[in-house]
Each structure stands twice: as structure tokens, then as C-alpha cells.
Amino acid sequence: DADVTQTPRNRITKTGKRIMLECSQTKGHDRMYWYRQDPGLGLRLIYYSFDVKDINKGEISDGYSVSRQAQAKFSLSLESAIPNQTALYFCATSDGLAQGPVNTQYFGPGTRLTVL
């Protein structure tokens, strides 16, 4: 079974709809991240969380919110989706308690979101 899973894998929705993307991990890592990837723009960080009580904005948090329901679960919400939020979304984890580098990322398979 995959260590980092994302649901759904693909989603098509309409402008103005509320969307939730979910991420679960079995790696036992404390840190979790949400990125979006657009052609030509690379990976951009939306939100990150270092533990259940810690939520931080990334580079492009406007229009998004997150919830860290448990150490293993981190969900991303688009309250009112708009077409320029069409992108590939990735969840990632890292082990903040590791000896040495703590930011090595382990990515999920991605969610392809299309907003019409």
C-alpha cells in the first residue's frame, strides 16, 4: 500500500463549488504539506503543518484553507473554486523528528483538479 494517499485522484467541478482534497499517510511523519503544480510554474507551497496544532501559510494560500484532523490526515479545501485553481495538487510528508535533514519530502500521487 502507498505510504501517502490522496483522494480523489481526479476531480472536475464548476466555478463556485466547494471542494475538499484529502491526504492520508502511514509513514508516521509529523510534517505534512500541500503543493500545487502548474506547467511552467513548478511546485508552489500552499500550506504546511508541523504537527496537529500547527498550520502555516505557504507561498500561495489565498483561496485555500486546510485542516489537520490527525497526525496522519491533512485536507485542503477550496471554499469557492475558480478556474485558475485548475492544477495538479500534491500532498507530501516529512519526518521532523529525524536525525539530520528533516525536510526530505515524500509525495502522494497527486490530484488533478479541473475547475470549469
Add this chain to the structure above:
Amino acid sequence: SQKIEQNSEALNIQEGKTATLTCNYTNYSPAYLQWYRQDPGRGPVFLLLIRENEKEKRKERLKVTFDTTLKQSLFHITASQPADSATYLCALDGGGNTPLVFGKGTRLSVIA
């Protein structure tokens, strides 16, 4: 603000040759520099990490160098194979509680 650049958006190379990808950065002093591989439609996969005080790191056919004076890392794949075709991302790692900063990637195509 920090800036990270991977010098080529795409690189084509003949099978068996050495592929060299470049990552340059400014306004940053990373504790580490990381390299990832990403296949189309899939999440990036961690390959190698090099520390600021290391000059070179090797793993099988992969070699990474890190020059903190030039603010540059080079990623080499020796004896390249068509299966090495993918996008390669570099990332600045400040260590601790600083999130990674990713480059836009270089798409490598190894031609048989």
C-alpha cells in the same frame, strides 16, 4: 527573496552519454540541497541530498556536486538510459522549520 533556477527547461541527450543538469540559486544559504525525479502525472520522488559542507555525493549512476561559493549544484547521470527520461527538480533546504523551495525542473529526454 530567494530565487532558484534550473538552467534548462528541457535537455535531450543520447543514450550512454552523461547528462548534466544545473541548479543555481541566489539570496539563500541552504543547509542542504535536494534533488527529486518526477515522472509525468506522478509525484516527485526524492533521489539525493547534499550538505553545505559536502562537495560531492554519489549514488549508483548519480552524482551531485554543491558549490556554495558559486551558489550552484550540478546533477550528473552517467551512462544515461531511456528510463532516465523524466523531469528533475532541485530544492533548497534551509534545514529546521524552513520549507523547501523547489526549482521549476529540467525535463530530460534520453534518446536511444
